[in-house]
Amino acid sequence: MREPFFRHPDEPSPLPDFCSLPVLFTLLVTGALAATVVWLAAGDHRDLSGYSVGILFVTWLALVIGVVLCLLRTWLQRLPGHLPYLAAWLLMMPIVGAASWMAHGLDEALQMGLLRDGAAAFVRDNVLIAALLGAAILRYFYVAAQWRLRLAAVSRAQVEALQARIRPHFLFNSMNTVAALIPLDPAAAERTVEDLAELFRAALGQHEGLDERGDGTLGEELALLDRYLAIEQLRLGERLRVERALDDLPQAFPLPRLLLQPLVENAVRHGIQPLREGGTVTLRGRRDGAAIVIEIANPLSSAPARSGNGHGLDNVRRRVAFRYGPRAAVQAGAQGERYVVSLRLPFETKGNDDARADRR
CATH class of the missing domain: 3.30.565.10 (Histidine kinase-like ATPase, C-terminal domain)
Incomplete structure (x- = not known):
C-alpha cells in the first residue's frame, strides 16, 4: 500500500541518512568547530600538535558515530514518536565515552603527554560536550525533516491541483x-x-x-x-x-x-x-x-x-x-x-x- 503522504504530528519524522555525504559533512564540521573552540578556550595557541591530534580525534569520532547510526537507522526508524531521535542521541554517549577512554589510554601508553586531565575527567568532559552537540545536531536534523515534509505537502497539493x-x-x-x-x-x-x-x-x-x-x-x-x-x-x-x-x-x-x-x-x-x-x-x-x-x-x-x-x-x-x-x-x-x-x-x-x- 502506498505510504500516506501527510503524516500525523505524532508520527516520527524520517531520520537523516547518516551515511550520506551532507550528513557526514555536518558531523565533521560540527566536531571540528567544537575542537577549535576548546583549543581556543584553553589559551595554549602555540600547541598546534595538540590541536591537530584533537581535530583528528573528533574527525574519527564523527565518522564512527555516522557509521553506527547509519547501520542502525532501519531499526531506529521502527521506534514510535520521537524515540528515533532520542535513541540516536543516547547511542552517541557510549560511543564518545568508549572512544575517549581508548584515546586517553593510547596517549598514556605512547607517553605523548597531550592529555593533562585524568581519564575519568577526560571521558566526562567529552561525553558532556557530545551530549550538548548531539542534541543540537539532532534538533537541526529534526527541524530540517519537518520543514521538508511540510514543503513536500504544500508542493504536492499545488502540483495535484494544477495537474x-x-x-x-x-x-x-x-x-x-x-x-x-x-x-x-x-x-x-x-x-x-x-x-x-x-x-x-x-x-x-x-x-x-x-x-x-x-x-x-x-x-x-x-x-x-x-x-x-x-x-x-x-x-x-x-x-x-x-x-x-x-x-x-x-x-x-x-x-x-x-x-x-x-x-x-x-x-x-x-x-x-x-x-x-x-x-x-x-x-x-x-x-x-x-x-x-x-x-x-x-x-x-x-x-x-x-x-x-x-x-x-x-x-x-x-x-x-x-x-x-x-x-x-x-x-x-x-x-x-x-x-x-x-x-x-x-x-x-x-x-x-x-x-x-x-x-x-
Missing part, C-alpha cells in the same frame, strides 16, 4: 469540434471523444501503470501529446504543423503525467492560434550526459500576450523542481523568431531516490 486542471477553453473548443464533426465525420468525432477522455483520465491521475510517485513514462506522455495534438489539428487544420525529433530519447524514462502537455498547449495557444497563417510546433529531444533534454518551440506572435500566459510554464517549473531536484532545469525565452522552452531532466540515481523518499 487536475485542464483549461476550460480547451474543453469547450474540443466539445464544439466534436459537435461539428458528428454529422460530417462520425468516426473522427468518436476518435476525438476517446482522445479527450484519455487526456482527462491522465489529468485526474486515473491511468494504469503509474508508479508509487504517480509517474508514467516518456513514451506514454508522448502518446498523450499525440492525442492532444490530434484534437487541436481538427480545430486548426493546416494552420497547425508539428515537427518531431524525439527518437533518441528513452521511452521508459519516468515522467510525471501531463508534464509536457501544458507546454505544448501554450505553444499552440500563444504561438499558432494568433497567427492567420499558423505555424510549426517543434518537439526535439536528445540525451546529454546523465540527463535528457526536451525542447518545445513555436513561432513568436506579434499579438499581445493573453491573460493567463505563463501559468502552464510555472506549473511545469514547480513540478520539475519537486520531482527531479536541483539538477533539473527549465529554461524559456525567445530565440530569434521562435519561443523555446527547454527541459533538462536527470536520470534516476540512488541519491535522488533517497532524497525523494525523505520528501514523502
